[in-house]
Amino acid sequence: MARPKKLRKVINPPLIKGFRPIGQEPGKDRTPIVLDYDEYEALRLTDYELQNHLQAAVVMQVSRATFTRIYAAARRKVAASLVEGRPIVFRGGSVYFCSEWYLCSRCNCYFNHPDKNIPAITCPLCLSSKVTQCEEETF
Amino acid sequence: MKIAITSTGNTPDATMDSRFGRCMYFVIYDTQTGGTEFIPNPNKEALEGAGPASVQLVASKGVEKVISGEFGSKVKAIFDSLKIQLVILNNPNTTIAQIIEKFTAQKN
Numbered sequence: 295m296a297r298p299k300k301l302r303k304v305i306n307p308p309l310i311k312g313f314r315p316i317g318q319e320p321g322k323d324r325t326p327i328v329l330d331y332d333e334y335e336a337l338r339l340t341d342y343e344l345q346n347h348l349q350a351a352v353v354m355q356v357s358r359a360t361f362t363r364i365y366a367a368a369r370r371k372v373a374a375s376l377v378e379g380r381p382i383v384f385r386g387g388s389v390y391f392c393s394e395w396y397l398c399s400r401c402n403c404y405f406n407h408p409d410k411n412i413p414a415i416t417c418p419l420c421l422s423s424k425v426t427q428c429e430e431e432t433f
Numbered sequence: 434m435k436i437a438i439t440s441t442g443n444t445p446d447a448t449m450d451s452r453f454g455r456c457m458y459f460v461i462y463d464t465q466t467g468g469t470e471f472i473p474n475p476n477k478e479a480l481e482g483a484g485p486a487s488v489q490l491v492a493s494k495g496v497e498k499v500i501s502g503e504f505g506s507k508v509k510a511i512f513d514s515l516k517i518q519l520v521i522l523n524n525p526n527t528t529i530a531q532i533i534e535k536f537t538a539q540k541n
Contacts, residue, residue: 392513401535402523403521405521406518418498418518420539
């Protein structure tokens with residue numbers, strides 16, 4: 295058996311379960327391409343937030359080389375899905391989810407955000423919106 | 434909505450306990466009824482695993498948020514999977530009554 299993978303840190307799971315191509319092609323292969331959660335996170339950090347591989351690897355708590363491998367696999371799968379017209383589903387991966395921490399400037403309390411379905415971030419104690427995101431190691 | 438607060442004593446004047454797993458008392462405050470329940474912490478003297486055992490205790494009370502001074506690494510992941518929000522207050526001299534007052538002020 296190959297060496298077990300180190301768990302990759304994913305901050306938020308994707309909001310959607312996947313994608314389906316438009317246009318019916320009865321003869322084509324429609325088995326979905328499975329994108330792991332860590333591959334989704336790699337795409338999100340690099341192509342959406344435009345971080346470089348080193349910064350993104352620190353966020354996901356893996357080495358830069360590992361991050362590059364994850365990212366390359368993600369790009370390859372997305373390209374295959376576009377070219378072959380196959381749907382994408384987000385599923386699986388050696389990941390753990392870790393919510394983000396925020397600091398309320400009014401009452402000086404730290405809190406996290408475990409329920410990803412609620413987008414707005416307000417302080418649970420004083421309901422103020424003056425919250426800043428902070429790194430978990432700062433407190 | 435129910436909220437758990439770690440406390441050093443079993444009265445509202447007691448200050449918040451800055452540790453979660455080995456705090457003296459848990460206070461369960463219900464924002465709907467305004468009721469407060471003080472529970473002595475059975476895991477205070479536990480050799481190991483006080484954090485996860487305390488998580489089970491507050492989760493069985495059906496709380497949505499937990500307020501304390503710090504949380505150990507073992508408990509953060511469990512709370513994440515239970516979708517319970519954690520709040521950290523840095524001032525150790527905050528009393529239970531002051532914290533409860535912040536929630537009653539929210540209702541108005």
